[in-house]
Amino acid sequence: MNRKYAVCVTCFYCFITFIAWSLLCLKQNIRPLKVWNHLDDSRQLIKLLSGRYVDKNQSQSLSFRDKNVTEPVTSMHQNVTVLKTLRDLVQRRLFYLQNPKNCTAAKKIICKPNTFGFGSGLHQVTLCLIVAYATHRTLILESKGWRYAAKGWETVFLPISTNCTSTMNNTVTHTTNLEKIKDKQAIQLPRLMLHVHPQNYFPFAIPDDLADRLERVHSKPEIWWIGQFVDYLIRPNIDLKSYIHKQLDKLNIRRPIVGLHVRRTDKINEANYISLREYMKYADQWFNQHLINNTHTRYIFIATDEPNIIREAQQKYPNYTYVYHEDVINITKGVRYSTSSLKGVLLDVHTLVMCDFVICTMTSNVCRLVHELKESRDGTASERVLSLDVDYIFNQRFRGKLTESKVLHNDTAGLHLRGCSVIKDKRKNPIRPLFTADLNKSRVVMPVYPEVKEII
Incomplete structure (x- = not known):
């Protein structure tokens, strides 16, 4: 009798688990059977039941969705x-x-x-x-x-x-x-x-x-916090602000618009090459999901240091309307370390932050900067910035030294990302991928500056 009871309880538990799992899959627009094939152990099942599992093959498209879309408007406000x-x-x-x-x-x-x-x-x-x-x-x-x-x-x-x-x-x-x-x-x-x-x-x-x-x-919240410091540091002076406004008026941006940051030149030696086709694939997905009327003009802003990218996009994907800062492309292609080049980079960053969706590579500091500023200003970067290589990292290296003989597990070969960081401890293998070190979010007691009153 006890054995029959145990079997019944187990079956009932499995049934309830399957129902809960199916509902969550439907809510996240994931096919249950497809996800089941990717569940390697019970920890992934727990992630799924807690709403934290995302099918690897659909994670890119799911990132387009606004996490607050099902919340009441008052909650969003x-x-x-x-x-x-x-x-x-x-x-x-x-x-x-x-x-x-x-x-x-x-x-x-x-x-x-x-x-x-x-x-x-x-x-x-x-x-x-x-x-x-x-x-x-x-x-x-x-x-x-x-x-x-x-x-x-x-x-x-x-x-x-x-x-x-x-x-x-x-x-x-x-x-x-x-x-x-x-x-x-x-x-x-x-x-x-x-x-x-x-x-x-x-x-x-x-x-x-x-x-x-x-x-x-x-x-x-950890990226929002970093973004506050970046925001404070790069407040434009009068000259830069005037330059940005003048260039944006000339560009005449219209929405909806997707921004692409396609880095070439020196970045080819620092990270894996990603073709324009990859960028356009996800741009197309975003427009298909967000434009009900397919006749609506599809605008794409391209920030790049390679003029050939613009020509390639126009020839291979003529169904889009492209906007770009032509002067900036020519300046950054010619002289990288100059005030004009710096202003061009800042103009591209500012324009990318204004875009409805951004596709870039987090191996680039510019992509991470756009991510930080979007988090700082409206808290939507997680849904509006897509990286085609690694996830967001704060790329400052601490302790140890780089060894160029090894490559990260995700095959991102880069000047700052290639190699491993040697950790001084007594483990048998005191080496781990560089950007996995010291990235755990934590709450730390810091000064509260009581002299600065909160304005409600």
Whole structure:
């Protein structure tokens, strides 16, 4: 009798599980039998039942869908309101930190952009500003002689501080160990942050005082958090703002529009080649899903450093209307490290952020920058940015050194992504893919800046 009872209970459990699984598959527009073939173990089944499983073959198309599409309009509005409130709070905290009442007494961090490309240098400075925020120090950015603009950061951006731009004759201590800076008035970080010992507030950590609200309204709070620092750093000055507005008026963008960032030139040596056909395949899927009227004009914005990409798109896919910044393509193709080239890159980034959907490669700093800005400003990048190679990473290397003899498991061969990071421990195989290190999201206690009141 007990055995029959156990069999009945098991059968009933399996039936209920199958019904729940089928309903969830229907809700996510996934074919149940197709998913079943991909379920390798019970953990994947648990992910499916919890709504966190996505069929690998359909994940790209599913990423087009708005995660809030089934929520009431009031809920969507509330989420946007909360994000705007938090964004305003963080931006005002950064302004307060960067403009202390007494610059001489304020503790400081000195940082210099690295000598690589713009995106790499920006993310280097972003990490410096995160360190400044977490340690309650004002960031002094020494950017004179920057390869993109000899006069420095303010050539195109607003100053990161209006009243504290030097060490004020404070003694400066060069350090790579951020755990031993409490008694130091001013510290200088190395130009390459890979020499700095990682801290618990490094990406992908989020501040504990904002975490509850962020996690309720945002699917990627850790990227939203990084985006706040990027947003603060690249606020355009009057000249850059005028340039962007003038170029956008000339472009005359119309919606709906999909943006493509197709990087060639030096990126061919840093990451796997991806054909234009791959970009257009997903652009076509997006338009098919979002345009009920097939006669509607399909606009595509292309940001690229290779003029042949435009010609290829026009010849092979004539059913689209293409828009692009022709001057920017010619400038970036010719002289990469110049103020004109920098303004061109920023114009492309700004235009991509405005697009309804963006297809790019996260091995590129520009793609990650677009992702960060979309998360920071409207919290929709997870549904509106598609990477054709790796997932989002914060590509700053810590500890160890790269070995060019090995390639990552996903076969992304890149100057910054190729190889493994040697971790100093006693494991038999102390090597792991570089970008898998230190990427776990965590809630960390950081300064709450009580002087900055939240505006509700």
